[in-house]
Every structure is written in C-alpha cells, then in structure tokens.
Amino acid sequence: MSNAMTKTQLVAAVAEAMGADKKTATAALDALAAVVAREVAAGGAVTVPGLGKVQCKARPERMVRNPATGEQMKKAADKQVKFAIAKALKDVVNG
Incomplete structure (x- = not known):
C-alpha cells in the first residue's frame, strides 16, 4: 500500500493536470x-463529480x-459528516 498524497503533492499534480501554476491549483x-465546508455546515450536500457526495x-x-x-453515559445529539463514494470511482479502483 502506498503512502497518502500530501497537499503539496496534490497541488503539484492538479497544477500539472490543469496546465496551470501551483498558486492557481492551491x-x-x-x-x-471552503465551498464544501460552507454548504455542508448549512445542512446541505455537495456532489463532487467523479469522487462522491459530502x-x-x-x-x-x-x-x-x-x-x-x-460507565454508561448519555451523549448529546450531534452532527456527523458523511462521504459517499461515487460509483465511477469504485469502478476505477476495482478495475
């Protein structure tokens, strides 16, 4: 299993794929x-094409x-962020 890609590596890969500089990719x-965080915090959902739904x-x-x-204790109601993987990504990973 490979190591996880760092943000720096991701920025470099996105910049290369876009044909742009690293500043633009960042x-x-x-x-x-920021958009995903704002929408999900407001109770909405965001679908990222090819990746999944947050x-x-x-x-x-x-x-x-x-x-x-x-010890048994009562936990207050809370919210949980969920990410559902897109079928397209599952198909790519599973060949």
Missing part, C-alpha cells in the same frame, strides 16, 4: 474545500459507554 483546492447527518441523543471504565 487557490482552486482551497476554494473547493453531506451532514444529524445523530440523535444516545447512550454510549466509556471504554476505560465501562
């Missing part, structure tokens, strides 16, 4: 991240257990 990636799901209040002590 701005594009930062803008994408959305926020509400989780109700529930009972959880402290693994260290075994």
